[in-house]
Amino acid sequence: MAAGELIRDYRTRLTELLGEPLMVDDPLITTAQAAVLLGVSPQRVAGLVRAGHLPARSRAHRRLLLSDVVQSGLDQWMSVAEAGQVLGLGQTGVRRLISAGLLTAHGKELPLRRDDVEVLAKLRDGWLTLSTAATALGVELDEVQRMLRNRHLTHTCDVARPVYRHEVASVLAQRRSVSPGEHPYAAR
Structure with missing residues (x-):
């Protein structure tokens, strides 16, 4: 789905969520609203904001531009625990892979790129x-x-x-x- 189509879809879902029409093209939304739109937990969205993967436009209340949420690709980041599930390892094992240079950590909260973890999982099969x-x-x-x-x-x-x-x-x-x-x- 193209970014424009995705924004339209999210705008429609946000309008339904709020129960009223949006008055601006690119509204500021809360982390909770972003989480509902994306089908993830609010903690995951907040973690991405803390890690700098998702820009917050208002730090006090963590307001996010709808377009930033759409473009951020929240599903491209995962925690050490999630990576452990994909790799069949515990968190210590994932941290060992980071220390060995087999995975690159990008911050503390949700440090790993999903693509990197999935590629490593395929490699480890061999x-x-x-x-x-x-x-x-x-x-x-x-x-x-x-x-x-x-x-x-x-x-x-x-x-x-x-x-x-x-x-x-x-x-x-x-x-x-x-x-x-x-x-x-x-x-x-």
Whole structure:
């Protein structure tokens, strides 16, 4: 839906909410009204205002321009807890990903971009834990760690899922092509 259509839709919904016609093209609305229009909690809207993702035109009462609410894309931001649900992690795990540089925090309240979290969730599907990699390779955990140290496998920067699935598959394919008495990681 284009921004103009979205503004018209929100204006219609706001008129119904207020029970009277709007007198200006771009009215100031409260965070509670913005929350009702967007179908989110007032706390989420207030959090976006505090984080600077949504400009408040009147700080005392947190009045927002309808057009700013429409253009802000409130659904593009999420909390650490929401990111944890998408990633299947707790808040500590999400903060670990932020510390590792795998996610970028943009403020305190609702710091994460939904797109960044969803991309990372898809990437993490292709990453393995040490134990899963060891099982797939038929080796002990210390052998997988040695392979990471020796750069036979590349570390993903996510300590919970440090091994790339495609690299494990490549090592398995390489093993199949190595002659029986030869060590698969010997220098060639």
